[in-house]
Amino acid sequence: RKEVEQDPGPFNVPEGATVAFNCTYSNSASQSFFWYRQDCRKEPKLLMSVYSSGNEDGRFTAQLNRASQYISLLIRDSKLSDSATYLCVVDTGTASKLTFGTGTRLQVTL
Amino acid sequence: SQTIHQWPATLVQPVGSPLSLECTVEGTSNPNLYWYRQAAGRGLQLLFYSVGIGQISSEVPQNLSASRPQDRQFILSSKKLLLSDSGFYLCAWSVSRVAGYTFGSGTRLTVV
Numbered sequence: 001r002k003e004v005e006q007d008p009g010p011f012n013v014p015e016g017a018t019v020a021f022n023c024t025y026s027n028s029a030s031q032s033f034f035w036y037r038q039d040c041r042k043e044p045k046l047l048m049s050v051y052s053s054g055n056e057d058g059r060f061t062a063q064l065n066r067a068s069q070y071i072s073l074l075i076r077d078s079k080l081s082d083s084a085t086y087l088c089v090v091d092t093g094t095a096s097k098l099t100f101g102t103g104t105r106l107q108v109t110l
Numbered sequence: 111s112q113t114i115h116q117w118p119a120t121l122v123q124p125v126g127s128p129l130s131l132e133c134t135v136e137g138t139s140n141p142n143l144y145w146y147r148q149a150a151g152r153g154l155q156l157l158f159y160s161v162g163i164g165q166i167s168s169e170v171p172q173n174l175s176a177s178r179p180q181d182r183q184f185i186l187s188s189k190k191l192l193l194s195d196s197g198f199y200l201c202a203w204s205v206s207r208v209a210g211y212t213f214g215s216g217t218r219l220t221v222v
Contacts (some may be wrong), residue, residue: 007118096161
């Protein structure tokens with residue numbers, strides 16, 4: 001089983017739609033969780049951390065389910081500018097290393 | 111504020127030539143530093159990480175090496191490049207795993 005698994009997509013959604021991405025992780029000792037956004041041919045950028053109680057940042061909501069070992073990202077009212085690849089990131093439980101999922105591609109269309 | 115610099119942005123090198131990519135961080139002390147590679151259409155692969163000067167951990171055996179001669183400087187090298195070394199090389203820093211990583215803008219390497 002991969003350490004972090006994501007549906008690669010692509011998810012093609014119209015502007016204004018709500019879209020959700022899920023991610024599963026294998027290491028039950030993981031404590032830190034993140035969603036990163038990567039635009040084409042650019043570096044990944046931190047979108048938001050994921051907290052145990054769930055957290056929201058504007059149109060973005062992140063949830064963590066430790067029992068099932070999955071993380072989700074919900075994007076409401078999608079914008080064209082949300083088109084990107086979204087990377088699920090989990091700490092390895094040791095040292096200072098994070099493991100990145102291969103990403104889910106989102107394409108928002110008119 | 112902290113910034114991370116990575117250069118060059120683009121590099122085309124012949125097979126068998128040497129490589130040196132440099133990454134520097136400003137505005138923080140004793141950061142954890144990382145080198146990642148992303149092959150076209152693929153995920154991020156951790157190559158090396160360092161928790162201090164002279165301390166390098168290698169994740170993937172290959173013809174690449176890394177060095178950290180100063181606290182905020184991380185260098186990725188190769189003596190002889192292979193075609194398979196082509197990719198997008200990213201340097202990142204963090205102060206703790208709770209804070210996540212911040213990436214440099216990357217170097218796109220094409221080995222021809």
